[in-house]
Amino acid sequence: MEIDVDRVDIFPVAIDRDEVFRISTGSSLTAENVLVRIKSGNEEGWGNSSANSVTDETVESILKALNVMRTEIENSTIDIEENWKKMREKLPDDPAALAGLDIALYDLAGKLRGEKVYEMFQGVKDGISTDRTIGLMTESETREHAKEFMKRGFKAIKIKIGLGLMEDIRRIRAVREEGGEELKIWVDANQAFTPEESITLCQKIADLDIKFVEQPVKVNDLEGLKKVTSQTDIPIMADETVKGPEMAEKICVEGLADMINIKLAKCGGLTGGRKIIDIMEEYDVEGMVGCMGETSVSIAAGAHLFNSSSKLKYADLDSHFMLSDNIATGLDFKDGKLWISKENGLGMKVNEKKVEKYSMDIEGEL
Numbered sequence: 001m002e003i004d005v006d007r008v009d010i011f012p013v014a015i016d017r018d019e020v021f022r023i024s025t026g027s028s029l030t031a032e033n034v035l036v037r038i039k040s041g042n043e044e045g046w047g048n049s050s051a052n053s054v055t056d057e058t059v060e061s062i063l064k065a066l067n068v069m070r071t072e073i074e075n076s077t078i079d080i081e082e083n084w085k086k087m088r089e090k091l092p093d094d095p096a097a098l099a100g101l102d103i104a105l106y107d108l109a110g111k112l113r114g115e116k117v118y119e120m121f122q123g124v125k126d127g128i129s130t131d132r133t134i135g136l137m138t139e140s141e142t143r144e145h146a147k148e149f150m151k152r153g154f155k156a157i158k159i160k161i162g163l164g165l166m167e168d169i170r171r172i173r174a175v176r177e178e179g180g181e182e183l184k185i186w187v188d189a190n191q192a193f194t195p196e197e198s199i200t201l202c203q204k205i206a207d208l209d210i211k212f213v214e215q216p217v218k219v220n221d222l223e224g225l226k227k228v229t230s231q232t233d234i235p236i237m238a239d240e241t242v243k244g245p246e247m248a249e250k251i252c253v254e255g256l257a258d259m260i261n262i263k264l265a266k267c268g269g270l271t272g273g274r275k276i277i278d279i280m281e282e283y284d285v286e287g288m289v290g291c292m293g294e295t296s297v298s299i300a301a302g303a304h305l306f307n308s309s310s311k312l313k314y315a316d317l318d319s320h321f322m323l324s325d326n327i328a329t330g331l332d333f334k335d336g337k338l339w340i341s342k343e344n345g346l347g348m349k350v351n352e353k354k355v356e357k358y359s360m361d362i363e364g365e366l
């Protein structure tokens, strides 16, 4: 898919969350993102690069990488997939930066072709049932958050664990008590446990109808991941371990995990996401579309991707709900579901005044 790129603009933004978000690997109040705007004639496309610890990318590293990419593509005609391959080769450690560029290119391509992004992937228009995530907190706070999220219409809750096996189990049990049989419950350990602890955890929550446990063991512990997967009944989902199509294929071929969590920031955007889906379809492996601390711009991209394959069983597209302000409109939440806009591309309208308001002052980088 070829696009004439006239110019690329880059906007680092910092937006506070409503409360500190804590997981087993760290905690933060502010979500830092870099928005990417690409212009072609009278059209423009927007993307979002998310600073995150999984790919070890900061706003500074993202700006540096995006500046290199910008120099390469401004005033030239590019093919989206070829560009993804080329940039990934040139900047292998910057997938979140590449994601912002790749998402913006798809948004732009959709607008130029008069299509929604999910249509470009032969997807369908449908509401997307997303969860809300509960970070690490006490049992009573966990309970209160679960009640509040259910009141707002969410039908699934993801519980972050890693406080210690017994406390985590009490928290999961508390959410099941609050949610009754109807609530879908997912669990994410963010690498907190050894394989043995992970197996014990799964045995102790076996009666709670948990849909999956995400990344119980360390990112590089492939042997441990496989051991937990083979010895538990609850499906095990790989997240941090899978940063691109190569690892997704290894997981499918070797049966290292039951499911895969695709995040655009890990795999360089929609092109990388589609490649992982192709692999999942080939090996009949199901998965989820997840997110980092992103704004609604790339959450919308995740939603379009989600609607492109039946192998994507779950959507964890909730980071924009945690932010104190929304910098773009076009993705609605109604009846517990996300609804994609009728407009072409990603269908998002970025509020440039807000982009300015939350702009990060990073000297010498722009």
Ligand SMILES: [Mg+2]
Pocket (backbone or CB within 6 Å): 188, 190, 214, 215, 239, 240, 261, 290
């Ligand atoms: Mg995760």
